[in-house]
Amino acid sequence: MKVKFLGAAKTVTGSCYVLETGGIRFAVDCGLHQGNREIESRNQDVTAYQPRKIDFFLLTHAHMDHSGLLPRMVRHGFSGKVYVTTATRDLLWIMLQDSAHIQEMEAEWANRKNARRGGKPVEPLYTQADAAAVMPMMQVIEYNQEFEPAPGLKVIYRDAGHILGSAFIEIWVTENGATSKMVFSGDLGRQDQLLVRDPSHVEDANYLFLESTYGDRDHKDLGSSLDEMAEAISFSYAHGEKVIIPAFAVERTQEVLYSLHMLSKAGKLPRDMPVYVDSPLAIRATEVFRKHPEYMEAEVKALIEAGEDPFSLPNLKFTLTADESRNINTTDGPAVVISASGMCNAGRVKHHLRHNLWRKGASVVFVGYQGQGTPGRKIVDGAKTVKLLGEDVQVAARIWTIGGFSAHAGQSQILGWLNHFKPNGMEVFLVHGENGAINTLAGLIRERFGFTVRTPEYLEECTLKPGAETAMVLHTERAMPRVDWNFILTDTESKFTMLKQRLDKAAERPWVEQVELRDRLLEVNKDLMEMISQM
Template sequence: MKIQFLGAAKTVTGSCHMMETGNHRFAVDCGMHQGNAEIEKRNLDTWKYKPSEVEFFLITHAHIDHSGLLPRMVRDGFKGTIYCTPPTKDLLEIMLRDSAHIQEMEAEWRNKKRQRFGKEMTQPLYTMADAEKTLSLLEAVEYNKPFKPFPELEVNYMDAGHILGSAFIELCVQEADGEFKAVFSGDLGRPDQLLINDPSIIKDAHYLFMESTYGDRDHKNKTNSRVELAEAIAYSYAKNEKVIIPAFAVERTQEILYSLYLLEKEGKLPADMPVYVDSPMAIKATEVFRKYPKYYDEETKAILESGGDPLDLTNLKFTPTTAQSQAINLTAGPAVVISASGMCNAGRIKHHLRHNLWRPGASVVFVGYQGKGTPGRRIVDGAEVIRIFGEEIAVKAKVFTIGGFSAHAGQSEMLEWLEHFTTPKMKIFLVHGENKKQRTLGKLIEDKFNLEVHIPDYMEVCTMLPGQPLATVVDEEVAHPRIDWDFLIAQTEGQLTTLRGRVEALQDKNWIDQTDLRDRLLEINKELLGLASEV
């Protein structure tokens, strides 16, 4: 079998593992690449996936970094089946429509700007029509009910304990050279997580493709995290300001609601403090969660049986419309605002940050992973100023980073899950993680389990033969195109030399024009200073 890593290779987003065996071609996951502009360009490289040649996709869960390119595949020729669990199917109906709406709106915004400059119009990554076609291809499969997409492949979905309906996937493959099992962890959940069952246990695999998002550290204690959330609420409540919580619409929003439910029971959520869920997708996702109580863990089922509802609060308000969302920031007084996106790079959360990030009494509470290049990551890393909607906003609010809410297994939890595997000489691929964190985790695995660990690169092709060494091919120019810094810096210096030679012409301009040009140069100087400070 050959596998090509089309995403989540030394990065966290864009999960897609394309496989070929015999005359068959299929993939586990098809996620959107998220991060800086260079990473997001990968979403346009549809030709690398060869959509019309893919027979089917096996989707581990509904998060966009694992599913968000499916409509792009359909747009460019994919017509096969998309397998997923029933909750994932329902969540994808919400998330892919929402993603398509965002793609259309962003394309419209870009084109208005390009039209003013006489530039050629651009197309959205995909449209709502593409999303609707994609949804018609979804086929639900239950946990622990193996099926065969073709005779030489048996597939089994097992509970990954990450979000509602999330799965890791067992593939039993028969080839002329022998039979082997490959396991894809998807996003591996944590034990004792609110709402969700613990990850299932598996004991045998020849090849394990394991996520490594938090490969270099453990999470904070869950109880302590709820205490920190209470501290953020108390801080801003006392100052009559708002608590802004950027949260992914699926799972994280519901876990925060559950935590606030527990705080309310403990008397740590002020009775007159409204809690807004300000994300149409999160509101719809919460209804999906309510639809599938059989997927809850035993503790949550017990609360429901006793008449409680961990997804409800006394002062909970849902704000599906734009007008209701805007009214939140027009209303004086403290409030908790849970909004998307979780990394602050899109959606309504940007408006709430614009209104509150500069207020010393406000709080911004990060409860999930912040990808490199995202506004959320820059705030967490200590940025003093953030650009939102073209405006520079000072970061004066108190920033809380609460790692205990993560739905990803931490380092120790991943190692504990690995302890159950008993297959000798199992080969481990670390995916879905930043390279530094992967190297840390890989060294621990090699030392503790004496297993071979491989960290694949973007677009790498690996051939897997039972009992044989891995054969890998990496095109460095494709994975990491060289950046000619000497040329770029020389080009910048050349522009400055040209400008220096035109100082007299600058001085001959009228005073108002000179002030405009001065301000533009000051902005350039500020950008260069910021760039230099990051090196």
């Protein structure tokens, strides 16, 4: 049996693992790669996936970093089944359409820009028609329901406690009369989340593919997180400014709404302070949550069954249109603005940050993970300025990072979940994490449980055979092309040499043109200095 890591290998996006066994080729998850330009370029290359040769997908949950490339697979020839839970299906219907709309709009924007420069046209990653084509392929699987997607394979979905409908997947593979068991954690939830139930447990496996997003730290408790949220709101309310909450449209926005619902009931939310949900996707996703109380933890389910809406507030406003969104920033006075995307790398939240990040009385409250290379990560890491919509914006607002809202298990909770496994020589593959988190968690797992722990790289392949040493093959040059720093620096130096040689000609130009050239060079120096300071 072979496994190839096509994403979430020492990163937290692009989750996809392609498995080959007994002439069957299938995949667990199919996520978008998100981050810097180099990481996102992986979305364009489908050769590693070979969509026409994938028989089916097993999907853990609806988040785009686990599902967002499905329409591209369809666009390039995938025609099999996609196994999902009911809630995942309902969420994907709106999420894939929204993602496709974004792809189309970004391609349209790029083409307008290219047309002005005489550049070549670009195509969207996929279209809304591609997203719609995924829906008939979905086959609903309920928790704890055993099924056989192909001969020699048995699969069960268990509640992962991460978001509505999320699952970890148990797979039994029979080859040459021998059966081995694999478990893919997907994104593992933490105990005592606001909305969804606690994750289920599993006791045995030969191979475990385990997420490690927070493998190096724990989250704050929910009580202190609610207090911090109330403090952020109180701070900006007193200064007459806005609280911007970048939040993923699915699960995180609903958790924030429920938190504000509780703060309102406790008298800790000013009744005259508007709360805007400024994300069409989040608005539609909230309706899906209302539709599925059966996936929620007992207290929230009881509220809904008693007729109370946990996602309502006295002064709640949903903004669907772009004009309504723009009006938020032309309205004076304090407000809470919940907007996507959660990492500030797309969507309407970028506009809200551009209007408020430089205001000293404003607050920006981060309630979720911020991936490497994203504007959100730069703000959290203490950047003095960030580039938003082509403009350098000063970071003067008060920044809050509230970890208690995370839908991921923290370090202690991952180890507690692992504690249910029997000590039977299981191999653990740590995925969906950055280097620091992976290495810290790997050391703790080896020390505490004695399991063999592997930390695969992007495009790495492994051959699994119970009782035999796992063989690993790494395609380093394709996965992580070497950066030729000498070439880049030599090229940069040659350009500065050319610039010096032409200074006499610059001095002969009219004064107005000289200062324009000077200002352009100052911008280059500024960008260079900013890069140096980040190294």
